[in-house]
Amino acid sequence: MPKILIVEDEEAVRLMAGFALGRAGFQVDEAEDSVSADKALSTSQPDLLLVDWMLPGISGIDWIKRLKREETTKKLPVIMLTARAQESDKIYGLDSGADDYVTKPFSPRELVSRINAVLRRCQTDKKEEYTSGDLILNPEAHSVTAGSKELDMGPTEFRLLKFFMSHPNRVYSREQLLDFVWGRSHFVEERTVDVHVLRLRKSLSPHGYDGLIQTVRGVGYRFSDKTG
Numbered sequence: 368m369p370k371i372l373i374v375e376d377e378e379a380v381r382l383m384a385g386f387a388l389g390r391a392g393f394q395v396d397e398a399e400d401s402v403s404a405d406k407a408l409s410t411s412q413p414d415l416l417l418v419d420w421m422l423p424g425i426s427g428i429d430w431i432k433r434l435k436r437e438e439t440t441k442k443l444p445v446i447m448l449t450a451r452a453q454e455s456d457k458i459y460g461l462d463s464g465a466d467d468y469v470t471k472p473f474s475p476r477e478l479v480s481r482i483n484a485v486l487r488r489c490q491t492d493k494k495e496e497y498t499s500g501d502l503i504l505n506p507e508a509h510s511v512t513a514g515s516k517e518l519d520m521g522p523t524e525f526r527l528l529k530f531f532m533s534h535p536n537r538v539y540s541r542e543q544l545l546d547f548v549w550g551r552s553h554f555v556e557e558r559t560v561d562v563h564v565l566r567l568r569k570s571l572s573p574h575g576y577d578g579l580i581q582t583v584r585g586v587g588y589r590f591s592d593k594t595g
């Protein structure tokens with residue numbers, strides 16, 4: 368059961384939301400301000416935060432902005448609660464990192480369906496990992512690991528490796544790689560591809576994976592995930 372942390376100082380709203388979510392099958396945790404919410408977060412991580420815009424002390428918006436800067440909480444889905452209905456406020460709320468917005472007064476049914484929609488969206492946003500042997504590329508975490516070691520590579524090498532790992536065992540010309548990885552809007556020489564392939568191999572070689580990127584003479588490059 369997904370766990371929702373409700374952060375709202377108005378007791379009536381908090382209880383109503385808590386009751387509605389509990390009845391819809393969610394686990395519910397409650398906090399009345401950012402201080403007690405921080406305390407709740409340090410004990411267990413919820414699947415979604417329902418946060419009132421206007422909280423005593425640090426406002427809901429400022430609290431969310433802070434969470435979005437912190438490594439452990441930046442990916443937590445957030446729905447803001449607010450009494451304000453102005454469009455500019457909505458945009459401000461979404462800019463601060465909120466995933467959606469529910470205006471008070473709201474119906475329990477509306478609240479539940481918004482929460483379900485955000486949870487669904489976050490689920491599909493979680494891109495799958497690409498693996499080859501114990502080489503793992505995680506697009507969401509923007510990381511490449513081999514066993515327990517994290518590989519160090521530049522952003523272009525990362526995009527290149529991601530493209531290769533998501534299109535294994537096929538040969539791509541330098542021109543195709545430029546289109547797919549750099550995009551057509553960029554003017555770069557085909558030689559650039561060779562430079563970045565070289566750098567990518569350098570990042571992979573301490574872990575024995577440089578051989579996965581094969582040069583196909585006269586054609587281009589291929590990622591071969593036939594391990595072993």
Ligand code: CA
Pocket residue numbers: 375376377419420421422423
């Ligand atoms: Ca409030």
